[in-house]
Amino acid sequence: MNLNAPIAVIDSGLGGLTVAKAIHQVLPHERILYFGDTARLPYGSKSPKTVANFVKQIICWLRQYRCKHVVLACNTATALALPAVRNEFPALSISGVIEPGAKAAIVAAGSRDIPCIGVIATEATIRSRAYERAIGRRRHHAKILLKSTPLLVPMIEEGRGCDDPLVSLALRQYLHPLVERRLDVLVLGCTHYPLLKPAVLRILPAQVPVIDSAQMCAQDVERRLMRSHLLSPMHRSNEHWLTPVVTDDAERFQTLASRFLGEPVPAPHTLSVDQLYIATAAVAAERYVKSA
Amino acid sequence: MNLNAPIAVIDSGLGGLTVAKAIHQVLPHERILYFGDTARLPYGSKSPKTVANFVKQIICWLRQYRCKHVVLACNTATALALPAVRNEFPALSISGVIEPGAKAAIVAAGSRDIPCIGVIATEATIRSRAYERAIGRRRHHAKILLKSTPLLVPMIEEGRGCDDPLVSLALRQYLHPLVERRLDVLVLGCTHYPLLKPAVLRILPAQVPVIDSAQMCAQDVERRLMRSHLLSPMHRSNEHWLTPVVTDDAERFQTLASRFLGEPVPAPHTLSVDQLYIATAAVAAERYVKSA
Numbered sequence: 001m002n003l004n005a006p007i008a009v010i011d012s013g014l015g016g017l018t019v020a021k022a023i024h025q026v027l028p029h030e031r032i033l034y035f036g037d038t039a040r041l042p043y044g045s046k047s048p049k050t051v052a053n054f055v056k057q058i059i060c061w062l063r064q065y066r067c068k069h070v071v072l073a074c075n076t077a078t079a080l081a082l083p084a085v086r087n088e089f090p091a092l093s094i095s096g097v098i099e100p101g102a103k104a105a106i107v108a109a110g111s112r113d114i115p116c117i118g119v120i121a122t123e124a125t126i127r128s129r130a131y132e133r134a135i136g137r138r139r140h141h142a143k144i145l146l147k148s149t150p151l152l153v154p155m156i157e158e159g160r161g162c163d164d165p166l167v168s169l170a171l172r173q174y175l176h177p178l179v180e181r182r183l184d185v186l187v188l189g190c191t192h193y194p195l196l197k198p199a200v201l202r203i204l205p206a207q208v209p210v211i212d213s214a215q216m217c218a219q220d221v222e223r224r225l226m227r228s229h230l231l232s233p234m235h236r237s238n239e240h241w242l243t244p245v246v247t248d249d250a251e252r253f254q255t256l257a258s259r260f261l262g263e264p265v266p267a268p269h270t271l272s273v274d275q276l277y278i279a280t281a282a283v284a285a286e287r288y289v290k291s292a
Numbered sequence: 293m294n295l296n297a298p299i300a301v302i303d304s305g306l307g308g309l310t311v312a313k314a315i316h317q318v319l320p321h322e323r324i325l326y327f328g329d330t331a332r333l334p335y336g337s338k339s340p341k342t343v344a345n346f347v348k349q350i351i352c353w354l355r356q357y358r359c360k361h362v363v364l365a366c367n368t369a370t371a372l373a374l375p376a377v378r379n380e381f382p383a384l385s386i387s388g389v390i391e392p393g394a395k396a397a398i399v400a401a402g403s404r405d406i407p408c409i410g411v412i413a414t415e416a417t418i419r420s421r422a423y424e425r426a427i428g429r430r431r432h433h434a435k436i437l438l439k440s441t442p443l444l445v446p447m448i449e450e451g452r453g454c455d456d457p458l459v460s461l462a463l464r465q466y467l468h469p470l471v472e473r474r475l476d477v478l479v480l481g482c483t484h485y486p487l488l489k490p491a492v493l494r495i496l497p498a499q500v501p502v503i504d505s506a507q508m509c510a511q512d513v514e515r516r517l518m519r520s521h522l523l524s525p526m527h528r529s530n531e532h533w534l535t536p537v538v539t540d541d542a543e544r545f546q547t548l549a550s551r552f553l554g555e556p557v558p559a560p561h562t563l564s565v566d567q568l569y570i571a572t573a574a575v576a577a578e579r580y581v582k583s584a
Contacts, residue, residue: 039342040332045449047541050331050565151458154446157337166443166461173458249339273342277569 001068003232006031006243007221008067010058013041014157014253015191016073017260019097022218023071024241027225029232032242033065039248039273042153044122044190048080051124055081056088061271061279068230071221072096075189075213076122079130093224100220101187101213102134108185108209109142118145118178121189122153131189145181149174153192157256162199171196175203187211195260244268247276293360295524298323298535299513300359302350305333306449306545307483308365309552311389314510315363316533319517321524324534325357331540331565334445336414336482340372343416347373348380353563353571360522363513364388367481367505368414371422385516392512393479393505394426400477400501401434410437410470413481414445423481437473441466445484449548454491463488467495479503487552536560539568 007027009020013036020032035058037043043051055077059070070092072078072085078096086094109115119131126148135142151170160167178186186208188194194212201210225231242265246253250268257265299319301312305328312324327350329335335343347369351362362384364370364377370388378386401407411423418440427434443462452459470478478500480486486504493502517523534557538545542560549557 039338041337045333045541045544046331047544050540053564150450151443151446154443158442166458166465169458169461248342249337252337252339272345274569277566 001230002066003068003230004031004234005066005068006033007225008033008035008062008065008070009073010035010037010055010062010070010077011074011191012036012043012077013038014256014260015153016071017257018191018194018212018214019071019073019217020242021261022214023221026218026222027231028241029234030225030241031232031239033062033067034242034244035062036244036246036253036268038246038253042122043074043076043080044124044150044153046076046124048124048128051077052081052084055085057276057280059085059089059092059094060283061276063279063283068093069221069225070094071217073191073214073217075101075125075191079125079128093228095217095220095224097191097213097217098130098134098189100216101189101211102131103138104211104213104216105135105185105187106138106142108211109139112184114141114143115139115184116143116145116182117185117187118147118183119187119189120147120149120152120174120178120193123148123150125189131187145178145183147174147178149190152196153190156192156195159256159259162196162202167196167199168203171199171203175200179204183208185209185211188213240266242266245271247271247273293522294358295360295522296323296526297358297360298325299517300325300327300354300357300362301365302327302329302347302354302362302369303366303483304329304335304369306548306552307445308363309549310483310486310504310506311363311365311509312534313553314506315513318510318514319523320533321526322517322533323524323531325354325359326534326536327354328536328538328545328560330538330545334414335366335368335372336416336442336445338368338416340416340420343369344373344376347377349568349572351377351381351384351386352575353568355571355575360385361513361517362386363509365483365506365509367417367483371417371420385520387509387512387516389483389505389509390422390426390481392508393481393503394423395430396503396505396508397427397477397479398430398434400503401431404476406433406435407431407476408435408437408474409477409479410439410475411479411481412439412441412444412466412470412485415440415442417481423479437470437475439466439470441482444488445482448484448487451548451551454488454494459488459491460494463491463495467492471496475500477501477503480505532558534558537563539563539565
């Protein structure tokens with residue numbers, strides 16, 4: 001494995017950029033190949049089968065880059081597709097955002113007998129109960145409150161920030177039932193949500209920690225690369241750390257991405273969805289030839 | 293052409309059901325084949341090329357049903373794909389929702405010298421300037437105010453109605469700048485929006501008419517079928533008038549669709565997006581053979 005190979009970060013659109021940024025902060029020497037499936041976003045309202053199929057196609061297309069690690073930087077993709085793609089590509093190192101977030105929530109919950117852990121996320125992530133399982137495996141006696149908050153992503157993508165009255169009202173509506181049930185920890189279970197963290201903190205009681213799965217995921221990636229001796233030794237000063245690839249509307253992505261990262265983003269390469277189908281067929285053909 | 297062939301109604305998801313319902317009210321003898329591209333929704337934030345490609349694939353797949361007419365029951369699909377698919381399938385009768393809505397807006401504007409016509413719609417419909425062109429072709433001296441309102445679709449799909457405080461606040465934010473500029477007519481330029489019409493009416497001055505493109509589109513379909521002598525003569529009592537087909541999550545569609553129509557909806561047939569690619573390849577192959 002080439003130590004200078006990129007880390008692939010896969011998302012349905014923009015949210016995964018919070019993960020890419022967190023990885024860059026922890027691992028500034030690494031190159032990141034960012035894949036935003038903007039032609040088929042969002043994943044958060046779609047079925048497990050469809051999302052797993054989309055992610056599988058993206059990984060087939062990414063094979064040509066021989067990435068040293070693949071991150072599903074989207075809670076929905078992690079919840080609905082991670083086991084399936086790990087199974088489909090056993091030789092590839094793949095991680096997600098849910099396990100690191102769940103672990104951090106348990107640490108933050110401390111030594112309470114039955115901690116009350118809230119998770120806000122997309123409809124599909126909540127329906128999958130992936131956070132419930134990930135937390136339950138480590139703490140049998142936690143009370144887990146799941147709340148789907150489907151308006152937050154479109155609000156962020158419309159450019160609304162923490163001071164927008166509509167954002168405040170939506171957050172109050174969504175979080176009030178959790179606060180009433182005496183929440184101990186809140187997990188931001190969608191990679192878009194860190195952008196609204198200041199507004200979330202204003203609504204929650206001061207002692208409630210807020211877990212940002214992007215940061216936890218970045219630390220997890222660092223641990224994985226260290227463990228497999230795959231950290232990049234070089235600082236690549238001539239090249240931007242981020243190479244974005246999208247399936248639709250590179251211009252819109254570039255504008256919104258710069259807002260997500262708080263810095264200018266290189267112009268993305270646009271790929272048609274058809275090419276994902278072709279890459280998937282090529283992988284199937286190659287496997288068939290090998291097995292014959 | 294078989295008079296009992298269905299009318300195809302194509303949408304990215306649920307919104308087109310307001311059009312299907314309006315067609316059913318005007319033409320109760322007709323069978324409607326409803327196609328909701330739920331695996332790739334929404335179209336409203338995507339590029340013209342991508343949306344035109346999606347719609348073309350759906351029409352290729354629909355060919356087997358020999359529909360007597362195809363309606364693009366989505367403002368974004370109409371704005372971004374109608375000219376392209378009319379060009380690609382010249383023998384097929386295809387209509388959209390924008391021309392009928394634009395015509396109705398001009399009629400409602402009456403004899404004012406320079407009427408002020410507002411249009412609220414998705415980001416992609418607004419960016420396409422399709423309403424501006426459709427109105428401008430008929431009334432050179434109209435002032436047209438375009439406003440993208442991207443949160444309304446996710447609010448409706450979350451189940452929020454006219455009495456929800458978040459819906460009221462969003463509508464006030466979106467409509468206030470139009471009202472201040474002395475709007476004469478407002479066009480609801482997205483097929484989801486008729487569900488929020490009562491809330492829109494509460495915000496607008498009483499004399500401002502609100503144009504619902506679903507109703508206008510249904511009357512347009514009736515005129516087209518009458519003109520080509522294609523109206524169905526039979527009342528088909530044994531069969532439901534609506535046959536839904538979706539590309540993802542039939543269950544979620546059925547639940548939300550019943551809310552849209554205000555009556556139970558038959559269980560949809562689910563089609564994988566892969567089958568759309570296969571149908572498109574089959575059409576291409578057939579054309580190649582014919583041309584060879």
